[in-house]
Amino acid sequence: RVESPAEVDALPDFETPVALLAQTTLSHRDWADVLAAARSRFPDLWQPGRSDLCFATTNRQSALLAIAPRCDAVVVIGSANSSNTKALAALAAEAGCPRVYRVNGPDELPPDLSGTVGVTAGASAPEDVVEAVIEHLSPRHGVEEVRVTDEDEYFPPPRRLRDLLRAVERVSRLAFGVAPDDGPPLDDHGIDAASVLSALADRSPT
Template sequence: MSLPPLTVYLAAPRGFCAGVDRAIRIVEMALEKWGAPVFVRHEIVHNKYVVDALRAKGAVFVEELDECPEDRPVIFSAHGVPKSVPAEAVRRNMIHVDATCPLVTKVHNEAARHHTNGLQMIMVGHKGHPEVIGTMGQLPDGEVMLVETLADVATVQVRDPARLAMITQTTLSVDDTAEIAAALKARFPAINVPAKEDICYATTNRQEAVKVMAPKCDAILVVGAPNSSNSKRLVEVGSRAGCDYSQLVQRADEIDWRALQGIRTLGVTAGASAPEILIEEVIDAFRAHYDVTVELVVTAEERVEFKVPKVLREPA
């Protein structure tokens, strides 16, 4: 019996970004240097497959520093941590390695600079997300106000409308953030808005690829974790750009085959913390049901690389 034809549009770029790649390498190099166990505060990146693979090699994932013994190294996740966390590690004389993505660190430095200049910050981001907790935790309470939606812009209470700056989480929807930035500018004309929002190159590029792909897709699958902000944004971008059926799947076993009956074109992409092996797994699952032709949708080329911290490049 011949299989029905299916064109799979595969987004490029997709999957791992430089910050995620670096964070995973940091855990692997720490295990090589100091042996197991190495403790990691919070999931190093938001992907169960990645976390499970590192756990199998000897990484122990915890939520707080007080769960870590003082005689073993601890690594801080790619999302960044409040200032109090490394300070506590120093106080306890622990070996600690910061795997914060350099583009998140750039936002931390921006916030510190604005604070030094006497400005209060408005941060656009998702409440409770580790990156937001880490960024807001760079400064004393009350110095960073969080807005999540356009509605929040109307109600946020600031100290002095003439002395404000805007910063953002790095994994937001480019379009939503531009709207919120415009609303902040309208309410607070003096606010210092970055020339380019703090949304990172990888988030921007992956959203752009989905926008190009969506109009020609009967369905889009985003490979990623439900707690991954940038993956969830890709689903939203797909829906808005013309593909009504845009869904998040962690693995091939989550594909809803009944909902996909009769499709002729499928878009596939992945959030910045999803490894390529999971994308291949999803495409292979479709090969069992369809005669698949894969077409690459290339919208950007990424050549970004970040160095690992010096402590890991030195001999033990």
């Protein structure tokens, strides 16, 4: 396990092929430095075909870098043992924000926050907690949402769930007198497992 270019340089000369994987919530900047050192040290280094950094974590770090320098304080919402939350807090301080606070919720906000306050959250922080923090801050001049990219990643459902989705669609078409093969093919990009299971529960006989 390595966390810095110096630790990469201290690795022994391996006789077998070397692969490099990242903790998914690692800071993008930390990962870039380690990756460059590993590529220099091991020219035949193996890596995954796509970045294994969490896209939500990377996007939030990029957005934070855009706002932190112009904030009087930054509030990072998330657990104290969350690596991506800690990375966000460290990044805000490195970007020049003079006051950075990590909180679990609105009850932990310091009472003297003023000026421009940036709010971000770890990848697993519940949306309702984020909204509660913003509501508690009661910004007088409204909220500016900063986006650096659209999170449009698609995670295909497991094969069994996809088959179940198709079966539910066929039954629904038959119920409305539509031929099963008529109409556009199933698009599951906007359907999650919870919605499917809920729909099945509603159709189950009591």
